[in-house]
Amino acid sequence: MDFCEPLLFDESIDIETIVNTYSHALLRYCHSILCDYHEAQDVLQITFIKAWQNKNKFSGDDKDLSNYLYKIAYNSCIDAIRRRKQRLKNPAEPAKQNQDHIPENIKSALMILCPLDRAIAYSHAVDDISFAELAEIYGKTAAALRKRYERARKKLSKILSEGYPNYQNYRKGANNNDE
Amino acid sequence: MMNEFNKEDIKNIFGEIKTPEYNPTDDIKQKINHGYKIKPKISRLKRTVIIIAAIMGVIILMGAGLNMIVQRVFDADGNSHLQFIPFRHRFRHDPNDEKVLFEREFYDYPNAENILVIRRGDGTGWSDPRRNISDYDELQKYIDGDIFKLPEYVPDGYKFSNADIYFYIDEDFDFENAELIAHEEKFGNVYEKYYIPENPDNISQLFIYYVKEENGEEVYLFYNIFLMDPGFINTNISGQENTTGEILQMPQFDRNILLSTDSYEDGNYFTQYNFHGIKIIPLKYGYDILNQEYGTVFYIISTYSLSQNEIIKMAESIK
Numbered sequence: 001m002d003f004c005e006p007l008l009f010d011e012s013i014d015i016e017t018i019v020n021t022y023s024h025a026l027l028r029y030c031h032s033i034l035c036d037y038h039e040a041q042d043v044l045q046i047t048f049i050k051a052w053q054n055k056n057k058f059s060g061d062d063k064d065l066s067n068y069l070y071k072i073a074y075n076s077c078i079d080a081i082r083r084r085k086q087r088l089k090n091p092a093e094p095a096k097q098n099q100d101h102i103p104e105n106i107k108s109a110l111m112i113l114c115p116l117d118r119a120i121a122y123s124h125a126v127d128d129i130s131f132a133e134l135a136e137i138y139g140k141t142a143a144a145l146r147k148r149y150e151r152a153r154k155k156l157s158k159i160l161s162e163g164y165p166n167y168q169n170y171r172k173g174a175n176n177n178d179e
Numbered sequence: 180m181m182n183e184f185n186k187e188d189i190k191n192i193f194g195e196i197k198t199p200e201y202n203p204t205d206d207i208k209q210k211i212n213h214g215y216k217i218k219p220k221i222s223r224l225k226r227t228v229i230i231i232a233a234i235m236g237v238i239i240l241m242g243a244g245l246n247m248i249v250q251r252v253f254d255a256d257g258n259s260h261l262q263f264i265p266f267r268h269r270f271r272h273d274p275n276d277e278k279v280l281f282e283r284e285f286y287d288y289p290n291a292e293n294i295l296v297i298r299r300g301d302g303t304g305w306s307d308p309r310r311n312i313s314d315y316d317e318l319q320k321y322i323d324g325d326i327f328k329l330p331e332y333v334p335d336g337y338k339f340s341n342a343d344i345y346f347y348i349d350e351d352f353d354f355e356n357a358e359l360i361a362h363e364e365k366f367g368n369v370y371e372k373y374y375i376p377e378n379p380d381n382i383s384q385l386f387i388y389y390v391k392e393e394n395g396e397e398v399y400l401f402y403n404i405f406l407m408d409p410g411f412i413n414t415n416i417s418g419q420e421n422t423t424g425e426i427l428q429m430p431q432f433d434r435n436i437l438l439s440t441d442s443y444e445d446g447n448y449f450t451q452y453n454f455h456g457i458k459i460i461p462l463k464y465g466y467d468i469l470n471q472e473y474g475t476v477f478y479i480i481s482t483y484s485l486s487q488n489e490i491i492k493m494a495e496s497i498k
Contacts, residue, residue, distance in 0.1 A: 015211060019204045028198045041201055048207045050217055101197040109192070125189035156192060157184040 015052050022066065023048075025127070026073050032122040033077045033115050035107050036084075043080050047073040070137050074119055081115055109159040117152040124149055278366045285363065285370050307383060308346040308375055315339045318387075320379075327385055330402060332496035334489045336391035337400050347383035348375075402493075 026047060030040035050072050051058075058068055102110075110118055116138065123129045123137075131142040131149070138145065184192070221229070286306055312318050321344050322329055333339075354373065361372035389400040 015208060016204050019202075019207055023203060024198075024200065027201055028196070031198045032193050032196055035196075037198065040198070041203065044201070045203050045207055045210065046217060048203065049210055049215060052207075052211055053217075101199065103195050106192055106195045121189055122193050125186050126193045153184055153186075153189055156189065157182060160184070160192065161182040 015048065018051070018065070018069075019048055022069055026069060029070065029119070029122060029127075030073055030077055031101075032110070032126075033074070033118050034080060035102055035110055037101055039080050039084070043073065043076045046076045050076065067133070067137050070123075074137065077119070078115060105160065109156055112155060112159055113152050117148055117155075120145055120149050121152045121156070281363075281365060282370075285361070285372070305348075308348060310344045310346070310377070311341060312344065313341040318342050318344075321382060321385065323379075327382060328497045329387070330493045330496045332493050333389055334400065334493065336393075337389040338391060340388040340390040342388065343384075343386040344382060345384040345386070346375075346378065346381045348381065 023044060027040055027044050030043045030047075031037055034040050034043065047069060051069055058065075113121065120134060120138070123134055124131065129137075131145045134145050135142040312321075318329075318339075321327060352375075357373040357375045359371060360374050361370070363370040385402075387402040389402065391400075
């Protein structure tokens with residue numbers, strides 16, 4: 001993660017310092033998972049508010065605030081995706097203007113992955129977080145996360161090098177082979 | 180042919196996502212200062228429905244017969260047993276508890292002489308006047324040698340601890356000669372404590388406690404002389420289903436004596452109240468010695484293994 005110094009949740013710290021330190025990195029993280037800039041902004045705010053309102057629950061052993069914030073951000077992203085599904089069921093709600101700032105082919109490829117795979121791929125490849133560290137954030141074993149990352153990497157390779165229609169054919173072939 | 184991406188390629192893919200700068204500080208501060216609350220994942224309505232459904236489920240399960248829970252309990256010997264306890268006893272606060280505690284305290288009169296407790300209201304009746312004696316010589320005053328007799332033999336190691344002497348009064352008791360010493364109105368009842376003059380002719384029952392130390396624990400032996408109607412003895416005591424009895428000739432009595440052995444091991448407990456709380460004493464061995472002529476019942480009950488021979492020896496020494 002590209003943070004300068006890890007912060008501690010103690011009496012001296014204020015919300016402004018936390019936001020200034022972590023907001024951009026968390027926004028990019030949320031944007032990569034959600035592939036929606038506006039939703040990422042909302043989730044970012046929710047993440048900081050949740051973290052601040054629950055700061056007393058923050059474990060004193062876990063001095064690295066960033067892990068704590070990433071956990072909240074990831075869970076908030078999942079909540080946002082759930083709400084998104086509910087919105088799709090409600091056609092009365094007007095669709096927001098697309099301001100994703102993501103090339104269409106990249107977005108299509110990323111949306112093939114599940115949110116956890118996107119989160120792991122982003123955290124490992126961009127923020128260069130080890131699987132051992134990721135295991136603490138996502139509450140899974142490092143080996144399981146490594147497998148998921150490898151699977152996500154192969155999926156992205158297939159989709160982006162051969163295109164989405166070919167990926168669909170590849171999937172069908174894989175299923176037939178399974179049978 | 181698929182070109183497999185490496186870590187740098189994945190990083191470049193995410194690099195294609197352009198995330199404009201955004202400073203949410205003011206929005207966040209405003210929301211925090213205005214007590215902004217995150218919308219819960221489950222709405223209040225849903226949560227209420229789930230709670231009601233859970234409560235209904237428990238009620239249905241209880242109605243379906245799953246109304247018992249198992250609890251491990253320890254007896255006086257330290258052995259553990261599984262005990263089935265109804266849900267309602269385990270989880271529901273019994274409103275009667277407070278009343279029981281109050282009455283226990285109100286009825287406690289260890290150092291007083293001839294106290295009569297009367298309860299008026301929906302709980303009618305009274306407790307018989309009682310006197311507690313811890314001096315063995317003073318106890319002799321109440322032993323008439325005719326009906327109320329003491330055993331000369333007590334099994335090895337047991338010593339006199341104390342005795343309760345109960346006095347009989349009937350409905351025509353004259354309260355003008357009694358002294359009211361406590362009056363309480365609670366739980367819809369009126370509780371009164373009276374001090375009444377002692378009348379040795381009205382003794383109804385002697386309850387004598389013997390105690391000995393066994394492996395660091397106190398072991399009790401109770402000797403109870405109960406004056407009652409001979410008809411009651413025949414119909415209620417010797418006719419009990421679990422009573423196994425044998426007729427013994429005892430020279431000190433004019434009539435045959437029925438020595439019966441009752442099983443107390445199936446959960447009979449004697450509750451002794453004392454200043455330090457309640458002492459639950461499991462009764463293991465009980466013998467009733469009935470004198471039909473006088474209408475007396477002698478109970479000898481022990482919390483420790485006591486052979487029938489010892490009991491008979493003790494009964495034979497009642498003179």
